Amino acid sequence: MVQGTTSDAGKTTLVAALCRLLLRDGVRVVPFKPQNMALNSAVTSDGGEIGRAQALQAIAAGLAPHTDMNPVLLKPSSDTGAQVIIHGKVRADMSARDYQQYKITAMAAVLESYQRLREQYGAIIVEGAGSPAEVNLRARDIANMGFAEAVDCPVILVADIDRGGVFAHIIGTLACLSESERGRIIGFVINRFRGDVKLLEPGVAWLEAQTGKPVLAVLPYLQGLFLDAEDAVESTQAARGAFRVLVPQLPRMSNHTDFDALRAHPEIDLQFVGQGQPIPAADLIILPGSKNTRGDLAWLLQQGWQAHLLRHLRYGGKVIGICGGFQMLGQSVNDPHGIEGAPGSSPALGLLDMSTELGRTKRLAQIHGVCEFAEASVSGYEIHMGTSHGAALARPAFRIDGRPEGALSPDEQILGTYLHGVFDTPQAATALLAWAGLASQIEVDTARLREQSLDRIADAAQPLFNRLKLLK
């Protein structure tokens, strides 16, 4: 099991690298994360939903994503409440406090999945969540040491040296653990190191002497990886082109990996606009998905996006709305059952003639179809509770097995769709970008970029892997 001293220490990447290395060795390996908290999820082959990181690790292991790889997914819709997804399906909406009680049930689901994977695979690489040192969350923990103790597995502790304080993070984490938990840590990985490793050596020796445990590897800082991020929106771009794409950074934005293909496109300048930031001019504005459509819509209005969108459209700019962003483009968003917050109805941006109602059943589907506005196929996935109705849907953006999907405004300036991942198929991305005004010969093949990155992280982790094999 890989645990981290902090969130974003590099657990996901390390698990993915170990999965790829075991796959190369011909081992039937599977990734596993007992509990994940993220708004970035993937639809699995068995029709459920798991954290994006486990879907990435599945690819590293040469597998199709399955709900057993991440049996508990918490999707926060506010600072204190989350949708609880068990074995890929919505089980309940719960406050963080109620979830503390619910953990007993959640742990049973975790162990059930783990057992199934044990029966099917030769190796399981487990990822922890956050850090095991959150002493307030320790009771009934299912995500870190609570799980490791339950299944009696060894733990590697990974720490990020790039953010600083790596020695204190490691020593401090050990100090927060019980004797038996400390005993399961077989060693440390210092991640994201740049510079001269000679200069690090005295620190490594000190740490090993202090703790009596080995530093198993120092992994390099790797630039320019194309790997699906779980939490943080990645805003760095290797090259910025002239075609400006703006995305409001909604507080409850979901599936921000929808934009990864655009970020990797050398002719595009992709910008996320956060709270209080000035909204610059752009060629294309994309409203992303949201775990709380009405809440994020209120944020959008409060941040002055409505006037900006109208001006952008007057100047001939294009707008795309994806899932929650599509819902916001309509006349209203209604939540009579209070699925995403207090029950009620919100007037929306009024740019498309349709309205949305949030229902109790979630639609989860992998989609393959064609564009209506160009000769191109499209693939994507749907994850939503809302259904939309109205005249705008009579001019669809896509056609899926003959069924209309999404909307294209009569003036062709606005396109809405429920499909996430629409830019991931090169053909659809090229067609959508051409529609939006960027005639480009460049195709960004996200699947190939991801494969190359998985191989790079695996190569970097090879010395660690060799050392782990000796330990066994």
Ligand SMILES: NC(=O)CC[C@H](N)C(=O)O
């Ligand atoms: N993925 C999304 O953007 C979901 C939109 C909205 N929260 C719904 O469930 O319908």
